[in-house]
Amino acid sequence: MDFGVDLFRVYERHKKQAEAAGNYETAAITAERLRRMRERDEAKKRSLLLNRHVEEKTTEEKRQLEEKEHLVEDERSEATTLLEAETKLMGSLREKQVEELAQLLDSAQLDSTGDTAQASITDQLSAEKQSPRSMSDAVKPSAELLNLQKRLKYIVQQGLYAQARDVSDQARRLQEDEKEKGSFLRLLGTEKLEERLRERQGIELEALRERLRQKKHQLARRFESRYEQLRNRHRKRTLDLEARHRKEKAALLVQHHG
DSSP states (O other): OOHHHHHHHHHHHHHHHHHHTTOHHHHHHHHHHHHHHHHHHHHHHHHHHHHHHHHHHHHHHHHHHHHHHHHHHHHHHHHHHHHHHHHHHHHHHHHHHHHHHHHHHHHHHHHHTTSOOOSOTTTHHHHHHHOOOOHHHHSOOOHHHHHHHHHHHHHHHTTOHHHHHHHHHHHHHHHHHHHHHHHHHHHHHHHHHHHHHHHHHHHHHHHHHHHHHHHHHHHHHHHHHHHHHHHHHHHHHHHHHHHHHHHHHHHHHHHHHO
């Protein structure tokens, strides 16, 4: 039972009775009471309605903020995962490249002592284990040096030791020259191999960086799209809420003044 409505009816009936009896003073007093009651009732309902509207608006704003924070947290998590993957990939590539360079330099060092001599970077270490070569194989003497060595052997057999000493010195100097020349050529070849290796590694590194840049770009575009969709949903919900509030305020005015 709505006692407020019943009280309105009682005063309204009392006013009509006073009007019918010609008691206009009583009717006027009753009418004033009805007016004040209606004003208080309207103010109360308007206050309740406004408070509910504020509460609904606050709730909606809080909900929207939580949804934005959730989206940002998802983006941060995906970005962190991508960064971890980037760090791992870059680290693995650098370790691989350092190992390749170390293998090349180790192979060149062994080759300079006559242990190995290879032309391909990828086949160097395996070839070293399968077919190690001696210094005589790695650095072949020239025809001139072979002739001097044969001549020296013949002179020694003839007992011409004084002449053998000169030929021996000549052969030793020629052998040292050829060895130095061979070392220079091997060093030059190693530098070229290293240059090509570093060039290839640079291409690999740049390709990986480009792939990572593309992934970051895709992640940013996806976040922008999701954020725009969320903002549109928020805008629609806000407009719908404001429209309903206006409708309820208008209905309240009609109820009291219609």
